[in-house]
Amino acid sequence: xxxxxxxxxxxxxxxxxDAPVSIADPFSREASEHYRGFHKNDMETCIxxxxxxxxxxxxxxxxxxxEGQNTEKGDSGLRPMIDYGRCCWCALCVDICMTxxxxxxxxxxxxxxxxxxxxxxxxxxxxxxDKQAGYKRENGxxxxxxxxSPMGELHANERIDNFNxxxxxxxxxxxxxxxxxxxECGLCVATCPAHMSIPDYIAAxxxxxxxxGLQLLYETNPFSEVCGRICTHKCETxxxxxxxxxxxxxxxxxxxxxxxxxxxxxxxxxxxxxxxTGKSVAIxxxxxxxxxxxxxxxxxxxxxxxxxxxxxxxxxxxxxxPEYRLPYDALDRDIAVIExxxxxxxxxxxxxxxxxxxxxxxxxxxxxxxxxxQMGRGTRIPGSEGAGVERAVDLLRRITAGDPTxxxxxxxxxxxxxxxxxxxxxxxxRLQKIKYGRVGLTLTALEDRAHFLADKEELVEGDEEGVxxxxxxxxxxxxxxxxxxxxxxxxxxxxxxxxxxGRFAPAYDESDEQIHxxxxxxxxxGQMADTSLLxxxxxxxxxxxxxxxxxxxxxxxxxxxxxxxxxAVKGPDVINAVADGHRAARTVMEAIAQGxxxx
Amino acid sequence: MFSFQPDRSEYPQPGLDGKLEIxxxxxxxxxxxxxxxxxxxxxxxxxxxxxxxDEVVEGKTHVGYLHRGFEKLMxxxxxxxxxxxxxxxxxxxxxxxxxxxxxxxxxxAGIEVPExxxxxxTLILEMGRFNSYMMFLGGIGGALGLGITGQWMTYVxxxxxxxxxxxxxxxxxxxxxxPGGVRGHLPEGFAARMExxxxxxxxxxxxxxxxxxxNSVFQLRTKGIGVIEPALFEPYGVTGPxxxxxxxxxxxxxxxxxxxxxxxDFEVATGMDSxxxxxxxxxxxxxxxxIDLIRQILKKMPKDGPVMAxxxxxxxxxxxxxxxxxxxxxxxxxxxxxxxxxxxxxxxRINVRGPSYTHAMALLEHLIPGTNISDVAAxxxxxxxxxxxxER
Numbered sequence: 001x002x003x004x005x006x007x008x009x010x011x012x013x014x015x016x017x018d019a020p021v022s023i024a025d026p027f028s029r030e031a032s033e034h035y036r037g038f039h040k041n042d043m044e045t046c047i048x049x050x051x052x053x054x055x056x057x058x059x060x061x062x063x064x065x066x067e068g069q070n071t072e073k074g075d076s077g078l079r080p081m082i083d084y085g086r087c088c089w090c091a092l093c094v095d096i097c098m099t100x101x102x103x104x105x106x107x108x109x110x111x112x113x114x115x116x117x118x119x120x121x122x123x124x125x126x127x128x129x130d131k132q133a134g135y136k137r138e139n140g141x142x143x144x145x146x147x148x149s150p151m152g153e154l155h156a157n158e159r160i161d162n163f164n165x166x167x168x169x170x171x172x173x174x175x176x177x178x179x180x181x182x183x184e185c186g187l188c189v190a191t192c193p194a195h196m197s198i199p200d201y202i203a204a205x206x207x208x209x210x211x212x213g214l215q216l217l218y219e220t221n222p223f224s225e226v227c228g229r230i231c232t233h234k235c236e237t238x239x240x241x242x243x244x245x246x247x248x249x250x251x252x253x254x255x256x257x258x259x260x261x262x263x264x265x266x267x268x269x270x271x272x273x274x275x276x277t278g279k280s281v282a283i284x285x286x287x288x289x290x291x292x293x294x295x296x297x298x299x300x301x302x303x304x305x306x307x308x309x310x311x312x313x314x315x316x317x318x319x320x321x322p323e324y325r326l327p328y329d330a331l332d333r334d335i336a337v338i339e340x341x342x343x344x345x346x347x348x349x350x351x352x353x354x355x356x357x358x359x360x361x362x363x364x365x366x367x368x369x370x371x372x373x374q375m376g377r378g379t380r381i382p383g384s385e386g387a388g389v390e391r392a393v394d395l396l397r398r399i400t401a402g403d404p405t406x407x408x409x410x411x412x413x414x415x416x417x418x419x420x421x422x423x424x425x426x427x428x429x430r431l432q433k434i435k436y437g438r439v440g441l442t443l444t445a446l447e448d449r450a451h452f453l454a455d456k457e458e459l460v461e462g463d464e465e466g467v468x469x470x471x472x473x474x475x476x477x478x479x480x481x482x483x484x485x486x487x488x489x490x491x492x493x494x495x496x497x498x499x500x501x502g503r504f505a506p507a508y509d510e511s512d513e514q515i516h517x518x519x520x521x522x523x524x525x526g527q528m529a530d531t532s533l534l535x536x537x538x539x540x541x542x543x544x545x546x547x548x549x550x551x552x553x554x555x556x557x558x559x560x561x562x563x564x565x566x567x568a569v570k571g572p573d574v575i576n577a578v579a580d581g582h583r584a585a586r587t588v589m590e591a592i593a594q595g596x597x598x599x
Numbered sequence: 600m601f602s603f604q605p606d607r608s609e610y611p612q613p614g615l616d617g618k619l620e621i622x623x624x625x626x627x628x629x630x631x632x633x634x635x636x637x638x639x640x641x642x643x644x645x646x647x648x649x650x651x652x653d654e655v656v657e658g659k660t661h662v663g664y665l666h667r668g669f670e671k672l673m674x675x676x677x678x679x680x681x682x683x684x685x686x687x688x689x690x691x692x693x694x695x696x697x698x699x700x701x702x703x704x705x706x707x708a709g710i711e712v713p714e715x716x717x718x719x720x721t722l723i724l725e726m727g728r729f730n731s732y733m734m735f736l737g738g739i740g741g742a743l744g745l746g747i748t749g750q751w752m753t754y755v756x757x758x759x760x761x762x763x764x765x766x767x768x769x770x771x772x773x774x775x776x777x778p779g780g781v782r783g784h785l786p787e788g789f790a791a792r793m794e795x796x797x798x799x800x801x802x803x804x805x806x807x808x809x810x811x812x813x814n815s816v817f818q819l820r821t822k823g824i825g826v827i828e829p830a831l832f833e834p835y836g837v838t839g840p841x842x843x844x845x846x847x848x849x850x851x852x853x854x855x856x857x858x859x860x861x862x863x864d865f866e867v868a869t870g871m872d873s874x875x876x877x878x879x880x881x882x883x884x885x886x887x888x889x890i891d892l893i894r895q896i897l898k899k900m901p902k903d904g905p906v907m908a909x910x911x912x913x914x915x916x917x918x919x920x921x922x923x924x925x926x927x928x929x930x931x932x933x934x935x936x937x938x939x940x941x942x943x944x945x946x947x948r949i950n951v952r953g954p955s956y957t958h959a960m961a962l963l964e965h966l967i968p969g970t971n972i973s974d975v976a977a978x979x980x981x982x983x984x985x986x987x988x989x990e991r
Contacts, residue, residue: 057680090683
């Protein structure tokens with residue numbers, strides 16, 4: 001030990017002159033720009049999906065109702081309440097947030113004498129609500145996938161000269177990847193008219209448990225094979241993932257499950273219906289509404305007879321939707337399961353002709369009317385009466401039936417921008433391609449491209465297949481040559497569709513006139529129900545609501561023995577008809593059980 | 600100059616088997632609790648001392664004051680939910696837990712981390728090591744009554760915490776190294792501000808050299824005391840600076856380089872005497888290595904690029920069956936995570952190898968007998984113990 005080692009330590013006395021480094025007032029110290037401080041929530045962007053609650057490992061987040069936030073489509077109406085007695089500020093809730101509404105400020109001091117104050121709902125009135133600084137997720141939403149597994153499709157060249165199904169379905173790998181993205185918030189369940197247990201069956205895909213998936217599907221929808229292909233999938237519009245990325249392909253995953261369970265296995269998995277109750281119900285119309293009600297009632301042990309006017313069951317699913325979207329064998333499999341439950345379907349039996357309503361009333365405990373909208377509406381423009389102008393639903397029905405007299409001219413014009421318009425346009429395009437080797441089809445719609453009523457993919461695929469899609473065109477006259485032959489359609493440009501009060505009143509720019517060549521004009525502007533089967537007496541007796549049979553919320557008509565479901569009374573699509581079918585069946589069961597059905 | 604040899608003639612002699620017959624009834628012995636709140640250990644842990652006069656004849660370590668059952672908690676949480684917990688396993692140097700856990704998950708789930716993220720991780724780990732050593736220097740000074748190092752080092756550590764705060768969004772539990780990468784990029788101007796901190800640190804460290812390492816009192820109280828015989832390294836699993844101070848140049852960063860250590864230029868500091876002084880000296884050299892490494896990383900790291908890999912949906916993330924052990928060189932030695940997965944959404948088993956476990960529980964009991972009671976605190980600190988990592 002040297003003297004140096006004794007003295008050296010004293011040299012640091014120079015530090016006595018240093019200014020103190022302690023922060024005298026910690027409350028005024030601003031935290032860094034990215035500090036994970038107190039939570040903020042943008043109430044309007046938040047959809048109450050609850051992924052923040054799901055990921056929180058401390059159980060610090062509860063989803064609670066908040067005044068001023070209503071439950072609506074795609075929004076549970078709940079908002080996160082955070083318990084700062086449990087929160088560890090890991091910000092996983094911010095990272096997983098599906099909309100980016102949940103963020104953090106860089107505030108970190110909060111003094112309150114009330115311990116309950118620290119369980120709070122961010123976004124209401126906290127002082128740091130509008131503070132900009134704070135943790136932001138730099139890498140975007142990385143904790144759950146944002147991009148959809150693409151669905152394999154036939155190329156336009158491969159599909160335009162045939163009616164083969166376009167979508168090939170997911171492979172297992174694609175399905176698992178897609179199912180993985182689901183965060184199980186359940187907002188879709190509320191949106192689905194039939195309230196299918198979507199997150200659960202998606203989980204079944206992830207687990208590769210198709211048996212469980214199929215059982216889940218059949219709990220709410222006996223037309224899963226159909227809906228897995230052509231459902232309007234409103235569920236996907238309320239999917240939490242849609243806010244920052246693609247919605248989960250709910251429809252394709254449903255299809256993937258049914259694609260993976262053979263028909264015999266489906267019947268096995270669903271199990272036998274309940275023992276016969278001795279009751280019987282007649283259902284008029286073998287479309288999705290009628291057959292769903294038939295399935296439900298048969299499962300409950302009711303003897304069900306379905307009367308169908310056309311040669312095969314399925315209604316619009318068979319005679320409206322083209323085969324390239326919904327192959328007939330897929331529909332047949334769904335119907336086969338329903339028949340396996342003991343449902344009798346009497347095809348080519350026209351009520352009002354082959355059998356009378358009164359007979360049905362006499363011989364059954366109840367009757368459900370599910371006749372759909374079978375008659376096309378006309379435009380009533382000059383020249384629209386007579387040969388050369390067809391209604392889309394009639395043509396589609398004839399194409400399905402294999403009618404050899406279906407007119408297939410080299411050029412044709414379709415009026416309408418809904419799914420039916422595209423169905424007939426693309427079907428006709430195929431027939432033209434087969435017959436002439438080229439497509440000569442023009443589709444005109446009132447709406448502009450951004451507001452077409454048809455699904456987005458119809459526009460894309462229609463374009464690919466060579467259909468000339470003209471938007472914002474209002475039909476004015478069907479042009480005919482002196483001999484009366486249709487030569488085309490004259491249209492004006494549309495300037496607006498609705499008036500100031502929101503009523504349908506299209507306005508045109510007459511200076512922008514076009515004539516679209518075509519030997520055939522097809523009207524696809526809507527359908528209506530053919531209720532002539534009811535007969536005069538019953539028609540007189542029933543209550544009506546603007547041309548439709550009036551029903552209450554439980555599908556009862558004004559006659560205690562008669563119930564109605566589907567497009568004819570509600571609409572507008574298969575999944576709504578399925579939901580109606582369930583509701584009608586439930587009401588009928590209750591009515592039968594309580595002896596309410598008075599003959 | 601000084602020479603002090605206590606008269607031990609009155610002291611109990613060991614029996615033929617070398618063990619002491621301690622009979623408290625004789626009145627020659629006293630039981631003394633050292634801790635559980637004692638500055639000699641960063642955290643809660645106590646040593647039950649049996650003293651005879653001022654000589655410690657037996658020391659039993661007691662832990663459990665901080666037991667939170669983390670390893671068990673992790674088995675009940677999804678893979679992403681484990682992420683906010685792991686840092687808590689070791690309070691003063693939490694980042695190793697984040698790195699080891701993330702790397703283990705990535706290995707078993709087959710996730711490749713972007714290059715920039717590996718550089719960022721290395722940076723974070725070196726910053727954490729630096730801070731951990733700041734606590735050590737403060738602790739060893741405090742244990743010997745040299746309070747000023749504690750104050751200085753707390754200040755310097757605080758400056759580094761500021762850098763942690765701006766980089767990760769938090770000061771203590773950074774929760775920045777997520778499985779798949781890291782949560783963000785370097786803020787604008789970060790390197791310049793870091794350089795300021797490093798320069799400030801170097802001036803204070805130069806003063807620590809003067810006030811502590813060059814201090815005759817410090818030397819007298821630490822040299823030749825608490826010697827770990829190199830023969831004990833293997834059986835007791837001694838790693839890190841504790842082993843390096845005994846001439847064993849063991850360092851996971853060199854021996855099995857992880858992250859980007861193979862692209863960095865650094866030497867492993869060693870010493871020969873294996874006493875308290877040498878262990879402190881090795882750590883002092885390690886601090887300089889860390890400072891150099893931080894500078895190197897900031898200079899060499901890619902300027903831009905992704906920092907997160909694509910993860911599966913973490914809400915139902917399942918990892919195939921497997922097991923792995925990920926290790927790294929933390930400020931106390933080899934830190935490791937043993938992760939077993941069974942194909943479910945939860946870890947089947949996570950075992951944390953914290954070096955404090957071997958150093959402070961088993962080794963300390965071996966080192967204590969024969970020391971002076973006033974040296975126990977310095978001895979404890981010199982092993983650099985963080986009790987939270989003993990009690991996962």
